[in-house]
Amino acid sequence: MTDKVFIEGLQIETLIGIYDWERRIRQPLVFDIEMAFDNRKPAASDAIEDTLDYKAVSKRLIAYVSASDFGLVETLAERCAALILEEFAVSHVRLKLSKPGAVRGARAVGVLIERSRA
Numbered sequence: 001m002t003d004k005v006f007i008e009g010l011q012i013e014t015l016i017g018i019y020d021w022e023r024r025i026r027q028p029l030v031f032d033i034e035m036a037f038d039n040r041k042p043a044a045s046d047a048i049e050d051t052l053d054y055k056a057v058s059k060r061l062i063a064y065v066s067a068s069d070f071g072l073v074e075t076l077a078e079r080c081a082a083l084i085l086e087e088f089a090v091s092h093v094r095l096k097l098s099k100p101g102a103v104r105g106a107r108a109v110g111v112l113i114e115r116s117r118a
């Protein structure tokens, strides 16, 4: 089963970074997320209750990330992947966390991780 539900370009502002100046500001992060989910049931029923609701996942991530204050993008990406696997009916998640403008000359830097439910 290779079905996915995705969220692309979800921008969230938060406190993130290892340098002193970064601890005094909020910076935008961008999330691209793919979640394994069998979409055949909602396709047959046409019922939102049968979906992996991408709006519900987005709202939960916005709440979590906005309130977070990690130093590394690695830490935040790991926590977000764990949250998705624990709180939603997702067996596998691929999560790209981009920090735009963090490095001069680069459009964005960040991490890309894939995690599965234990």
Ligand SMILES: Nc1nc2c(c(=O)[nH]1)N=C([C@H](O)[C@@H](O)CO)CN2
Residues within 6 Å of the ligand: 016, 017, 018, 019, 022, 071, 072, 073, 074, 099, 102, 103
């Ligand atoms: N692999 C990482 N490298 C760096 C990180 C990070 O979170 N992961 N963070 C920084 C700084 O906070 C940087 O974003 C400031 O421009 C540097 N390298």
